[in-house]
Amino acid sequence: MTTFRHAHTRTTLFGGTAALALALTACGAPSSGGSASGDGTVTITVGDRPSADQAAARAFFDRRVQEFHQAHPGIRIEPSETVWDVQTFQANVAGGTLPDVIKVPFTEIQSLIARRQVADITDELKAVGLADQLNPQTLKIVQGRDGRIYGVPVLPYAIGLFYNRALFEKAGLDPAKPPRTWDEVRTAAKAIAEKTGQAGYAQMTTENTGGWMLTAQSYSMGGSIESEDGSKATFDDAATRNALTYLKQMRWEDDSMGTNFLYNMNDIAKDFAAGKIGMFLSVPSAAYQAAVTNFGMAKEDVGLTAVPTGPGNDNRVLSGGSVEIVNPKASPAEKAAALKWIRFFDLHKYIDQEAAVADAKATAQDGGAVGIPRLSPVAPETFERYESWIAGHVNVPLENFTGYTGDLATVQLKTEPVRSAQEVYAVLDTVLQKVLTDKDADIAALLAEAVATVDAKLARAPR
């Protein structure tokens, strides 16, 4: 889940009309973006074309489109800059302007499946021979309860713990030995707060990122958020209680969490880059890019390690990533063309050295990070070969990430809550905020109340 939200029209304090509140939807003719012309050429629109400020990546994307046209004369690609945006996705579906192929976060895919806003691509996936090339662990994420496949997982990752190596040194801690358990996190956080005056550990709490990270913490102690079929909330268990207890102790007993308890994804990376935060949980690629590329943190100060564990740990870690989905209104011919494009654009680089190197070079030229450790969307040995191809272009300090990469091959991925993940996260955001801003918060009571709220929401969610 990546929620960098955009500006919104302001309802002025001294004006505005009730009509505004109603003006939620624009009318539009429902139709798919793609079409088949008389000569048998299938045209599909493809989202996620890099914007003009990413010149090299954009040129690379456009070149790939040309190459695809040469390889598949019967298919025309119309690139679009449309990307996943929580505010426009529904309107795009309603207005028929959703591209035929677009990436969405892992968090959303199960809700989209439940709402039938995404195409079933099981047959087409088999037809292009992708079904058995993909990593079965991540493929689970895009399967509906009917066993059908609704997307192609690309760019998967596991959540990690970022730490500021410079602050570790100042606090007398060894940056080569980051904490591996939540007890060690607490000790390190306390040392950082006492020696440097900065927040030892900080936590995202807003825009549903709080619930998301609490899920990662709960999983690290063997917990769960929802029952497997998503019909019941299960987070009033020992794992989530322990996760919140650690936070409560750090906040109120140790005073090692600083003063800001309303962090979103962007703000926490900003304060981390500014040296105000010792440790926090986030997405490796997004948080590294934000801290180093956007906020100018020295890359040698960035440390990344696996999510710490606690009592009950069962070697599972919360995963995330992007899924290529196909427009639910696409025709069978368009779906087939879409799958060919996904195979060509997202997965070809894992089997073609030239494409892998060109991709890495374009990313580096735009100032992007190459080589941030992540999970494999394809079979593990294929991915290892790909990593060796791009090794010469890696521009991140991999030696500082060994705590993360060491575990990556052996951990089991655990998916996000299968039903209404965002709504569940929103409720958990509130629980977190309460624990961090109210000294007398009763964790067990809060969780019991939250479970009741979530159960009511799950009862309404489409099945």
Next chain:
Amino acid sequence: MIRPSPARWPRRVDPGAALLALPLVLVFLYFSWGPIVRGLVMSFQQTNFVSGSTWVGWENFTYVLGDPLLPTAIGNTLWYGLLCLVFGFPLPVFLAVVISELRRRKGLYSALAYLPVVFPPVVAILLWKVFYDPSADGLFNTVLGWAGIDPLPWLNTGTTAMPALVLEATWANAGTNVIIYLAALTGVRTELYEAAELDGAGIWRRIWHVTLPQIRGITVVLILLQIIGTAQVFTEPFLFTGGGPDNATMTILLMVYNYAFINGDYGAATALSLMLAVVLCVFAGIYQLATRKLGRDS
């Protein structure tokens, strides 16, 4: 049946004029009323925009009314509106009176008062978010420190978050009303001041007995607009706090937004919007009647 008096209806509609107005009317109908009507319809439906909509009767309404967050959101919205009315509303009146009493550089001061309105709201809010840094070296906390006051958590506790939002909103929006009041004040008859002065009235009594009654009409309208505006507060909680901490700044419109865009539940979103619109319409009607009666009585 009463026929409309001929004087109120133009005898002939000029076809040229009608043709000129037509595109505008159509655009207005489509873009202004289209979404309103669509929203009305959708509040009785469940839809995924793909495979057609199903009618669900009042289900969306019962769901929204049963949402445990709704009372909190209503309470917060009322609290925000009240704070804005108590602290945000008198300020522009005060500023306008002060500026109008100045002998020199009136233009400069009214421009300064209006300046925050020119700021793009998102920029202003993100800027204030930095000012509200809860650590001791945050901008506002540094200023408080000079006066020997301990750092405030600003947005980070349930008690201070909403007043912090109101503070920014007042700063950002007061300018518009200052300009409107200044314009209204130019219409106040100066001989009334002279008469009051001859009767020995000081400045406060002149303001209370001459100025305020003279701008009463505009004040009544602005109060109504402000209440309707504050009932729909969205940008501030959305950008400052996302509704937190612990739902302390969750407002009705933020709930509508979350229903629609986070949950993809347009039925619930439009149902809540519709209820808010109806409540505001009823309120506006009652307010109009009450102030008209008050105007006649006084």
